[in-house]
Amino acid sequence: xxxxxxxxxxxxxxxxxxxxxxxxxxxxxxxxxxxxxxxxxxxxxxxxxxxxxxxxxxxxxxxxxxxxxxxxxxxxxxxxxxxxxxxxxxxxxxxxxxxxxxxxxxxxxxxxxxxxxxxxxxxxxxxxxxxxxxxxxxxxxxxxxxxxxxxxxxxxxxxxxxxxxxxxxxxxxxxxxxxxxxxxxxxxxxxxxxxxxxxxxxxxxx
Numbered sequence: 001x002x003x004x005x006x007x008x009x010x011x012x013x014x015x016x017x018x019x020x021x022x023x024x025x026x027x028x029x030x031x032x033x034x035x036x037x038x039x040x041x042x043x044x045x046x047x048x049x050x051x052x053x054x055x056x057x058x059x060x061x062x063x064x065x066x067x068x069x070x071x072x073x074x075x076x077x078x079x080x081x082x083x084x085x086x087x088x089x090x091x092x093x094x095x096x097x098x099x100x101x102x103x104x105x106x107x108x109x110x111x112x113x114x115x116x117x118x119x120x121x122x123x124x125x126x127x128x129x130x131x132x133x134x135x136x137x138x139x140x141x142x143x144x145x146x147x148x149x150x151x152x153x154x155x156x157x158x159x160x161x162x163x164x165x166x167x168x169x170x171x172x173x174x175x176x177x178x179x180x181x182x183x184x185x186x187x188x189x190x191x192x193x194x195x196x197x198x199x200x201x202x203x204x205x206x
Contacts, residue, residue, distance in 0.1 A: 061187070061188075061200050062075070062076050062200060062201050062202075062203065063075040063076070063128070063136055063188055063200045063202045063203070064076075064202075064203050064204070064205060065128070065133045065136065065137045065202060065203070065204045065205070066133070066205050066206075067204075067205075067206055068134065068137050068162070068166070068204060069128075069130055069132075069133035069134030069135070069137040069138075069162075070133075070134065070166060071130065071133075072127065072128050072130045072132075072133045073127075073128040073132075073133035073136070073137075074125045074126065074127055074128060075125070075126050075128060075186055076126075126186055131171070131175075131179055132179055132182060132183060134162055134163060134166075134168075135155075135159045135171075135176070135179050135183070136183060136188055136189075136200075136202060137162065137202060137204060138155075138158045138159040138162035138163075139155045139158065139159065139189070139196060139198060140198055140202035141158070141162075142154060142155070142158040143155075143196070143198055144198070144202075148197065148199075149195055149196065149197055149198070150195070150196050150198070151195055151196070152180075152191070152194045152195070152196060153194075155176075155180075155196050156171070156173070159171060159176065180196070187199060188200050
């Protein structure tokens with residue numbers, strides 16, 4: 001385990017792993033023999049979970065804003081949950097031959113895997129308020145052509161310019177700082193030495 005993963009990260013990793021194991025088990029139809037053994041095999045072959053800190057050096061997800069943030073948005077964090085489709089399909093013949101006690105049709109494994117993927121995807125979303133979404137959208141628009149970086153002062157200015165274009169009141173310095181702290185906690189951005197690093201791809205919907 002990397003040295004920068006704290007006890008809290010390790011505990012979060014354990015809880016997320018148990019949560020995903022329950023998702024896999026709940027996705028298996030009732031008429032399947034030995035659902036526990038099958039869910040264990042699917043989990044081993046299909047899902048890899050890493051601690052959030054281990055993934056934080058790269059882009060961590062996708063943010064979607066609505067109407068340039070006016071209607072808020074969502075940020076998704078699938079980054080530390082990896083679904084290995086290639087590995088799953090490679091192991092299906094072994095599973096069919098009772099490698100994990102499964103003797104049913106191969107398509108059932110794919111059905112269960114798709115159900116797990118849908119559950120993981122839907123549970124990876126965090127809502128963004130209009131203030132947070134508009135701030136993130138403004139910084140993305142300003143910084144995406146500059147290596148996805150924007151100075152804190154420039155970010156404050158471009159956010160208030162964006163709000164003004166939509167006839168909204170400007171943010172105070174304190175309120176802007178609080179929003180930046182929230183976006184850092186959500187892993188949408190990183191702030192280091194007065195420079196904001198945009199760690200997510202931001203997509204806008206109308």
